[in-house]
Amino acid sequence: MVAVEIQEAxxxxxxxxxxxxxxxxxxxxxxxxxxxxxTETELIDRVLGCSExxxxxxxxxxxxxxxxxxxxxxxxxxxxxxxxxxxxxxNSNVITILWDAGWKYFAEMRLPKAIESGLATxxxx
Amino acid sequence: xxxxxxxxASIGETPLIELDTLASTRTRIWAKCEFLNPTGSHxxxxxxxxxxxxxxxxxxxxxxxxxxxxxxxAGASLxxxxxxxxxxxxxxxxxxxxxxxxxxxxxxxxxxxTEQRLGVQGARDEAVRLQRRLGQKSYLMYQTHSSLNPExxxxxxxxxVRAFQEMDRLIDAxxxxxxxxxxxxx
Numbered sequence: 001m002v003a004v005e006i007q008e009a010x011x012x013x014x015x016x017x018x019x020x021x022x023x024x025x026x027x028x029x030x031x032x033x034x035x036x037x038x039t040e041t042e043l044i045d046r047v048l049g050c051s052e053x054x055x056x057x058x059x060x061x062x063x064x065x066x067x068x069x070x071x072x073x074x075x076x077x078x079x080x081x082x083x084x085x086x087x088x089x090x091n092s093n094v095i096t097i098l099w100d101a102g103w104k105y106f107a108e109m110r111l112p113k114a115i116e117s118g119l120a121t122x123x124x125x
Numbered sequence: 126x127x128x129x130x131x132x133x134a135s136i137g138e139t140p141l142i143e144l145d146t147l148a149s150t151r152t153r154i155w156a157k158c159e160f161l162n163p164t165g166s167h168x169x170x171x172x173x174x175x176x177x178x179x180x181x182x183x184x185x186x187x188x189x190x191x192x193x194x195x196x197x198x199a200g201a202s203l204x205x206x207x208x209x210x211x212x213x214x215x216x217x218x219x220x221x222x223x224x225x226x227x228x229x230x231x232x233x234x235x236x237x238x239t240e241q242r243l244g245v246q247g248a249r250d251e252a253v254r255l256q257r258r259l260g261q262k263s264y265l266m267y268q269t270h271s272s273l274n275p276e277x278x279x280x281x282x283x284x285x286v287r288a289f290q291e292m293d294r295l296i297d298a299x300x301x302x303x304x305x306x307x308x309x310x311x
Contacts (some may be wrong), residue, residue, distance in 0.1 A: 002300040028196045028221055035267035048300075066144065070160050073302055078144065078156070081300045085145070085152040092152045092297035093139075095285060099302065100198050101165030107223040 004080040016020035027055050027072045028105075048083060050076040058082075059102070064112060069102035129209060136162055136169040136206075137280050141288045152297075157285055164205050164228065166198035167281070172206040173272050174277035175266060187265055190214055193266040194248035197225025203266060204234030214263075216252040218244055245269075 006027050035041060052072075057073030062068045074097070081096040088094065102109075111119075126134070139161050147155040159167035179185040188211040193203050200215035206215040213234045217226065220241035229236050237255070239247045249269070256265040268274055289296055 004300060004302050016127065024293050029224075031292055033126055038269055038271065038274045042273065051289060062144075068142075068144075070225050074156075074160065077300055077302060078154070080144065081154045084145075084153055084298045084300055087148070088152050088297055090150050090152070091148070093155060093289070094298045094300060095155045095157065095289075095296055096300040097157045097167065097281075097302075101160040104165060104197065104224045104228070104243050105222050125248075 001043050001045045002080060002084055003047050004050050004076050005047060006055070006076065007051045027052055027076055046079045050079045054079045060112060062112045063102065066112075068098065070098045071100040071102055071105050072100040073100065129216060132205065133173060136173045140279075141260050141285065145304045146171055157281065159281070162202075164198070164232075164246040166202065167278070168195075168202035170197040170281060171199065171268065171274055171277040172202045172266070174280075175273040176210070177208055178273060178276075179264070185210065187211060188262075190259055190263040191266060192216065192252050192259075192263055193268050194245060194252040195268070196245060197220050197229070198267055200229040200236070201225065201232060203231040204229050214255065215282065216255065228247060279306065292308045 055072045055076035057075070058079040059070060059072045062070060062075065062078065075095040077099070081094045085092070085094045139158045140158050141155055143153055144156050146152070147154075159170075162169040169274065176185060176191070185191070187209075190212045191203060191207045193199060194201070194216045197217060200217055203215060204213045206240045207217060214237060215229050215234050216239060217229070218241045219238040226236060237251065239251045243250075252265055256263050285296070
């Protein structure tokens, strides 16, 4: 059981003082600055950090390579899954979750260049 | 089937897809597509389970105001699932994804913004104050503290285990986000 947290705002690997100011980052839904009562930390075997940049890169790679449009927390989960997969013996299976849809972040997202130029040249019939 | 029955029935049973195979070790990476739930996130499971269970216990009654704090996904799920029971109130730090805020409002939720620098904690404090003010006609879902939250993801874990049994494969590692209840999938 592997838990992913955002490197820039890690709480599982280094406990901040209770209710300290959470470090701001751009991966919504992850690493909000505290460990909640519903998080069953005793189930975690290992904690991996994922940088904001790796999360967003992986999110974008899923979109452009696989046409799977998900949010940045899913990018973080897949990034960590790849790190774990690389350590496991032959023919292992790693499972992760794609948490939410990518359209939820379009307003803030810097879109891949191909999409930006496609939008810029789109015309009405 | 009417629209709301359909939306509720389409929560969960999301597809499991293969994303990557590492050429070096032939290790496979699989992903459970929770983004394909009706509002676009895993949180649909939470509020479907929580509202149905609390109704069964007689805690929730139609017409009550359901409150929770959220960065956005939970708010959309609460508002959609709860919309049959009167309107919902969602407390949310300002400055997060605009589309998520728009989705909550579009479903008919009442959105209360708190200062972004206070984070989810600030939104939670505000939600607690609001529930006290509204009293018995309201209910605070308390997503970060309610045991209904981890309970709700049991189905997700069961679906994964069933899919792997059908493929006759073992799960070697499960990778999930640390912040919340989702660990309970395991």
